[in-house]
Amino acid sequence: MNDPSNPDDPQAGYGYIANDTTKEEIFFYHSDHLGSTSYITDDKANITQYDAYLPYGELLVDEHSSSEDLPYKFNGKQFDEETGLYYYGARYMNPITSLWYGVDPLAEKYVSTGCYVYCIDHPIRLIDPDGTHWVEDNKKGLSGEKVLKISNKPL
Structure with a gap:
């Protein structure tokens, strides 16, 4: 609670x-x-x-x-008025440039995606709860690997 x-x-x-x-x-x-x-x-x-x-x-x-x-x-997430960045825990995200400040801590695991890209460029459907990996939503909790497979399929 x-x-x-x-x-x-x-x-x-x-x-x-x-x-x-x-x-x-x-x-x-x-x-x-x-x-x-x-x-x-x-x-x-x-x-x-x-x-x-x-x-x-x-x-x-x-x-x-x-x-x-x-x-x-x-x-x-908490928005820092002074810097204009959101704090996610593992790193900060700039909402204007759509990029992370800092390399993805799991960059070696997901080499096919950019180290600074937010949610593999799917911000409407995916979230990144802590700045380390993306999921489809808070409730389902799909891993980034599964979402990457889903996102590469044609709609």
Whole structure:
């Protein structure tokens, strides 16, 4: 179960208590199929933030009805306003250039894909939960190897 007082562990549908507000407010994340925060509501179910993204995580729409700008955006990852990068754990991703900062830790295992390419260029269908390997979605948890085989088949 998610602890809303711990902003380091946000989960869709669970609460988040902002640390930098004068009064204790609880916000709830509502994510899309990639785990990206689409809507944020307050404890009265009012929409306080709406975000829409381009395929690699660049913000297309960022609307707020409150002063609170919650840090978890594309794929539910923390967005660093200062650098403009998302932190995935193993490395950072630039949503404008669609590239990782840092070589893939599993680059020797998957030599046919680029070391800096995000989700073998399938950002609408695939996610990379920690910056080391891609999966089809959070629930299925397909390995990168299986997804590569699937993605090479004609539709």
